[in-house]
Every structure is written in structure tokens, then in C-alpha cells.
Amino acid sequence: MATINYFVSGKKRKLVPVYCRLSAGREIDLIVSSGLTVDPHTWSNTTQSIKQRIRTDADEKFVKNLSGLKEHIVNEIRNYSEEYSKEWLNNVIYKYHNKRAADATTLNEYIDQFIKDAKSGERKNKNAMNLTLGTIKTWKGFQRIFNEYQGVYSDERLKQRKENNKLIRPRKLVDFDNINIDFYNNFVKFLSDEGYVKGTIGRFIKELKMFMRKSLDDKLHNNRDFMHSAFRVFTSETFAVYLTRIELDKIYNIDLSNNHELDIARDAFMVLCETALRISDYRKVDVSIRKSEDGIKLIHLAQSKTGNVIVIPLSARLEAILQKYNNKLPRLLDQYINKRIKIVAKLCGINEVLTWETEKYGKKFEKKAHKWELISCHTGRRSAASNMYLSGIPSISIMQITGHRSEKSFLLYIRVSQEENARKLATHEYFRNGLKVI
Numbered sequence: 001m002a003t004i005n006y007f008v009s010g011k012k013r014k015l016v017p018v019y020c021r022l023s024a025g026r027e028i029d030l031i032v033s034s035g036l037t038v039d040p041h042t043w044s045n046t047t048q049s050i051k052q053r054i055r056t057d058a059d060e061k062f063v064k065n066l067s068g069l070k071e072h073i074v075n076e077i078r079n080y081s082e083e084y085s086k087e088w089l090n091n092v093i094y095k096y097h098n099k100r101a102a103d104a105t106t107l108n109e110y111i112d113q114f115i116k117d118a119k120s121g122e123r124k125n126k127n128a129m130n131l132t133l134g135t136i137k138t139w140k141g142f143q144r145i146f147n148e149y150q151g152v153y154s155d156e157r158l159k160q161r162k163e164n165n166k167l168i169r170p171r172k173l174v175d176f177d178n179i180n181i182d183f184y185n186n187f188v189k190f191l192s193d194e195g196y197v198k199g200t201i202g203r204f205i206k207e208l209k210m211f212m213r214k215s216l217d218d219k220l221h222n223n224r225d226f227m228h229s230a231f232r233v234f235t236s237e238t239f240a241v242y243l244t245r246i247e248l249d250k251i252y253n254i255d256l257s258n259n260h261e262l263d264i265a266r267d268a269f270m271v272l273c274e275t276a277l278r279i280s281d282y283r284k285v286d287v288s289i290r291k292s293e294d295g296i297k298l299i300h301l302a303q304s305k306t307g308n309v310i311v312i313p314l315s316a317r318l319e320a321i322l323q324k325y326n327n328k329l330p331r332l333l334d335q336y337i338n339k340r341i342k343i344v345a346k347l348c349g350i351n352e353v354l355t356w357e358t359e360k361y362g363k364k365f366e367k368k369a370h371k372w373e374l375i376s377c378h379t380g381r382r383s384a385a386s387n388m389y390l391s392g393i394p395s396i397s398i399m400q401i402t403g404h405r406s407e408k409s410f411l412l413y414i415r416v417s418q419e420e421n422a423r424k425l426a427t428h429e430y431f432r433n434g435l436k437v438i
Contacts, residue, residue, distance in 0.1 A: 002028070002077050002084070004070050006048040011040040018043075018066070022073070022089055032089050034069060035097050038062065072096045107176050110215050111146070115139050129307050132280055142207040149190050150174055176221035179212055184231050198359050202234030209233070239356040239367075241374045242386040242415040243345075248273055250348040251341075252317065264330050265340035267321050271329065272380025274318040276388070276402050279334045279377040280304040286322060286329045289314060308403040338376045345372035386414040390424050 002024040008016050020034040042059075044051045049066065050059050076092045104110040117123035118131045118139070125131050148157065151171040161168055174183065184205075191201045212226045225231065243251070252270055256263040271277075271285060281304055288301040297314035322329065352371045357364055381402070388398045395407050404410035416424075425431060 004073050006034065006066060006070075007045045008038060008040050008043050014039060016040045020069070020073070020089070020093065022084065024084065028084050030084060030086050030089050032086055032093065034066075035093055036062070036065060036069075069093065069096050104215075104220065107174060107179070107211070107215070108147070108150075110218075110220060111139075111143050111211050114211065114214065115143065125307070132304050134280065134305070138203075139207060142204050145191070145194075145204060146174075146208070149187060176212070176215065176223050179208070179223055180225040181228060181230055184226075198234050199238055205231075206233045239354075239358070239374075240382060240415055241354065241371055241379060242383040243273070243350070243375070243379060244383075245387050247345075247348070247350050248383060248387070250350070251344055254344065254348055256344070261336075262340050262344055264332055265337045266344050267324065268330065268332050268337050269341045269344075269377065269380050270321060271318060272377060273383050274315045274321075275299065275312050276381050276384035276398070277312075278303070278305060278381055279337070282329070283331060285318075286327060289322075303403050306403055310401055310403055312401050334377050341375055341377075341379075342372050345375050346370075348372075350375075382413070382415055385410070386416050389414050389416060390420060392424070392427075 002022055005021045005023070006018050007021065008018055010016055015037040018034045018036045018038055019031055022028065022030045038050070042050050042053075049063055055063075072095075073089075073092055080088070082088070104113050114123065115136060118136050121130050123131065125135075144154075144157075147153070148169065150173050151169040152173075153161065153168070158168070160166075187208075188201060188205070191204060196204070209226050209231070212223070215221060216224070248270075251266060254266070256266055268282065271282060272279065275285065277285070281301060284301045284304075285299060288299050289297055290300055291297055297319070299312040299314060300309070301312075302309050350370075350372045353368055354371055354374065355366060355368050358367050359365075385398055385402050388401075389395065395410055399405075399407065399410050402410065402413070404413065
């Protein structure tokens with residue numbers, strides 16, 4: 001039978017770690033840190049606790065924590081049939097100190113712990129991979145606005161709202177059972193009044209439904225109102241651009257030798273245009289190149305967002321960029337690429353004025369911008385997919401590179417106008433030779 005004991009070592013420091021010792025027979029004797037510290041002058045190795053004296057509230061909390069940890073380890077031992085190891089024991093202790101989302105008691109606690117679990121790697125995606133920083137950032141954005149709906153603001157946000165004479169909502173916490181149709185209508189109105197566009201409102205609702213579904217799976221509530229058809233997620237087609245092959249040629253060929261920062265940003269952007277990759281996969285390109293049996297260079301990688309394994313041919317232009325950097329692509333944060341590629345595109349004269357319709361504060365209005373202002377890292381991925389499609393490459397082949405699972409979602413993703421599509425069809429044999437004129 002395994003036994004758990006605590007002890008400390010040394011008295012020179014003000015605080016020392018409390019060690020946890022797991023013993024089981026003669027062969028197993030594991031010692032790891034319990035994750036707790038104590039003043040060694042107040043500790044007794046004999047009683048494995050703080051010495052008997054007048055204890056403060058902090059002392060009582062510490063003793064309770066020790067007791068809870070021991071109970072937790074004992075429970076884990078009862079359900080564990082493999083060989084004990086330090087790694088296993090450390091993981092058990094980590095779980096105790098980092099309460100899982102499934103142990104939360106309120107919706108706000110659940111969301112907070114869910115995000116922490118994702119950041120620590122405790123919670124994985126459906127492919128058993130770590131969740132991306134972008135996904136976690138999106139969840140944190142939802143958490144912030146959900147908190148503000150409840151009248152909970154960070155100091156910075158509170159200051160901003162006061163400076164802009166914006167309403168400070170009264171504190172009214174929302175729990176699992178409060179997520180009903182009335183809440184939905186009020187939350188959507190709140191988001192619209194805050195100036196969020198239809199697509200963003202839909203994303204917030206989608207994330208709320210995800211947290212409710214996960215917490216329902218964890219048996220933290222029995223509320224299923226969020227599954228009602230009226231609790232719908234808004235969708236709207238976002239306005240996004242792609243760069244034509246002529247525009248990409250301009251960006252690739254412009255001489256930026258006198259501006260190192262713009263030069264690197266341009267090259268990083270062109271890598272995305274040649275591979276149709278997301279920026280999250282950019283760092284994998286140079287380390288994922290292999291030669292096929294017939295000598296063709298291919299990029300083999302697993303997409304960070306989805307875990308899909310894709311294989312991309314190495315284009316001549318990409319190979320030239322790799323050679324420029326001795327086959328080791330420069331690392332650059334996406335915000336720098338986003339900022340600098342706009343400057344490069346402007347220098348290239350990509351200044352067409354584009355107009356589109358958007359919605360804000362529940363009203364539709366027209367918006368305008370120069371094309372160079374709308375270019376970002378993701379434009380590279382869209383440009384690659386759109387240009388491959390216009391070049392006549394079958395959708396199914398492009399999808400093998402982009403990772404889209406259905407042709408419907410792929411065709412919604414690419415940015416090809418009706419006129420461009422018609423011009424592409426005009427070169428097809430059906431329109432050139434298919435119909436005989438009598």
C-alpha cells in the first residue's frame with residue numbers, strides 16, 4: 001500500500017518547499033515538490049504540518065491545502081494501475097493546483113478555467129493537439145465582452161469608457177441557468193449597441209454556445225435553452241480581397257534592397273502567396289521540405305489550426321526566396337507583416353478604391369478603402385487559392401493544399417468575381433468549340 005508523507009529541508013531561507021514523498025514497498029520511493037512553501041521555523045517534520053500554536057487564517061488555509069493534496073493523491077492512486085513515476089506524481093500534483101474547468105461552479109469560472117486549461121495544454125482540440133494561440137485569443141476576446149455585459153470591466157476599459165462618456169453597466173452576473181432566449185435577445189442588442197458588426201456578433205454567440213455545450217457535457221448544468229432554434233448564430237459574408245497574378249508580380253519584383261524591413265516582410269508574404277498557408281504555419285515551411293522518389297521537392301506539414309496533413313509543391317518562386325535566406329526563412333511576427341505589406345503594396349501602385357456594404361449599430365452603410373489598405377497575411381492564402389482556381393486547377397486539388405473539407409466552403413472562401421469566373425469559363429472548350437453555329 002502506498003503512503004504519502006510531507007517534509008521540508010533546511011532552515012536558512014524564509015520560505016522553503018514542502019516535499020511530497022510517495023513510498024510503496026522497497027522499490028518505490030518518489031520525492032517531488034508539493035508546489036507549496038512554508039516558513040521552516042513553523043514546520044514540524046514529525047507531525048508533517050505547521051507546529052501547534054495559535055494559527056492564523058493563512059495557516060489554516062495552508063493546512064487544509066496540504067490535507068486536500070494528500071487526499072487528491074490517494075484518490076489518484078486508487079484509480080491508477082500503471083507503474084508509478086516522478087512524471088506521473090508531478091502531473092497529479094499539477095492537476096490539484098490547477099483546477100480543471102469541469103470543477104468550476106459558475107459559468108464565469110468555467111470560461112476562465114477553460115481558457116487557462118487551453119493555454120497550459122491541459123485541454124486539447126478534437127485532433128488531440130494543443131489549441132492555437134489564435135483560438136485562445138478569440139476566446140479571451142469573448143470573455144472580455146461577456147464580462148462587460150455583466151458590468152465587469154478591467155481598469156483600462158473602465159477608464160476608456162469614462163473618457164468616452166460611454167455607459168457603465170451595473171453589475172449583474174450571468175450563470176448557466178440564465179442563458180435563455182431573453183438573455184440571448186438582450187445580449188445581441190448589447191453587442192449591436194456596442195458597434196459590433198453582424199459577423200462578430202455571430203461569432204460571440206457561437207463561442208457562448210460552445211462554452212455552454214462543453215459545460216453541459218461536463219455535467220455542470222442541465223440548461224438546454226441555448227440549443228433552441230431561436231438561439232441562432234448570425235452569419236455574414238466578410239469583405240476580403242485577393243491579389244491578382246499581375247499584382248503579385250509587382251510585389252515580388254519591386255526592388256526593396258534599400259529597406260531591409262520591407263524586404264523581409266514582402267518575402268514572408270510571398271511565401272504565403274506561393275503555399276496558400278496560414279501565417280501560423282509559416283514557420284514550418286523551411287523545415288518541412290522533402291524530396292519525392294522522382295526528385296520533386298514537396299512541403300509536408302500538419303496545419304496548426306486543424307491538424308490536417310497537407311503536401312504542397314515547392315514553386316520556383318518559393319525556392320528562390322528560400323535560396324535568398326540560405327534555406328532558412330526569416331521569422332517575423334504577423335503584425336509586422338500586416339503593417340509593412342500594406343506599405344509595399346502602396347509602393348507598387350495597388351491603390352484601386354473598393355466599395356462594399358457593411359453593418360454597424362444595426363444599420364447598413366457603405367464603406368470605402370484603397371486595396372492596399374485591406375491587405376494582410378491572410379490575403380496571401382486567399383490570393384494563392386483564388387489564382388490557382390482561375391488558372392484552371394481543379395477545386396479538389398486546391399482543397400488538398402488549403403485543407404478545406406467541402407467544395408462549398410472552398411468556393412465561399414476564394415474571392416473571384418462573377419466577371420473573373422465568366423472570363424475563366426470563356427476559355428473552356430465548351431464555350432470555344434462545344435456549340436456549333438449552323
